[in-house]
Amino acid sequence: MAVAFHTPMPTRIRDGVTFKEASVLLRRTGHPRSKGTLQRWAQEEGITTERVAGTDYVSFTAILKLHAVRVRGDDN
Template sequence: MAVTSYSPIPVSIPDAVTFKEAAALFQETGHPASANTLVRLARAKGYKTERVGRTDYISYSDLLEAHAEWVRSQDAD
C-alpha cells in the first residue's frame, strides 16, 4: 500500500519557502539578506514563484544560488 504525503503548501515547487522564511534562514549564515533583497535577486534571475493567497513561495535551492552569487559580489567590493 502506497502512502501519500500531504503538504500544507499547495505549490508545485518541491523545496518551497517564503521570502521571509528564507531571510530568517540566511540570517543564521552570517550573510543576512532581507526579504526585499531576496525578492529583488529572484526577479533579476527570473526564478519561478508561486502565489498562494497573499504569500509568494520560491525554491530554496534557487535562493541559495542567488544568495551565494550576491554574497560573492559583496565580498568583491
C-alpha cells in the same frame, strides 16, 4: 530560531519557502539579506515563484544558489 512554515504549501515548488522564511534562514550564514532584497534578486534573475493563498513561495535551493553568487559579488 525555528521557522514555522505556512500552509498550504506550493504545489510546483518542492522546497518552497516564503521570502521572509528564507531571510530568517539566511541569518545563520553570516551574510543576512532582507526579505525585500531576496525578492528583488529573484525578480532580477527570473526565479520562479508561486502564489498560494496570497503568499509568494520560492525554491529555497534557488535562493541559496542566488545568495551564494550575490554574496561572492558583494565581498569582492
